[in-house]
Amino acid sequence: MPREITGETVGEVKAVADMHQRKAEMAKHSDAFIALPGGYGTLEELLEVIAWSQLGIHDKPVGLLNVDGYYNSLLAFIDKAVEEGFICPNARQIFVSAPTAKELMNKLEDYFPSQENVASKLNWEKEEIEEYIPPLNGRCHQASLT
DSSP, rough: OSSSSOOOHHHTOOOOOOOOHHHHHHHHOOOOOOOOOOOOHHHHHHHHHHHHHTSSSOOOOOOOGGGGTTTTTHHHHHHHHHHHTTSOOOOOOOOESSSSSHHHHHHHHOOOOOOOOOOOOOTHHHHTHHOOOOOOOOOOOOOOOO
């Protein structure tokens, strides 16, 4: 049985070797990123495109559809991380959120990238993306797992 089930209305279907290539292909062909309520996979993909924006890999709009306040706790966590200095205040503006699709689309259409001190543009396909560590700009903490 296939892992992904496709139908007539899905659009183009392209087989890829792995998740990294899948995300790179979707990112390369997209005009924006929108996260709907979801689980771990949705959070991982959302945070990755936010991090890619912070690194200067893309400047596409990122939206969070916050249906019935589903993402309120995540938004509060991000605001707390900004308050504590773990996320730079300008990086908080990388994504927009709204409770309805219409409001979110309006915000995405008005989106203008405003990140400062990001890395120069990196190529979607290069493995250096995973190894690049941006310099600190003096305004935010860098946490270490060691």
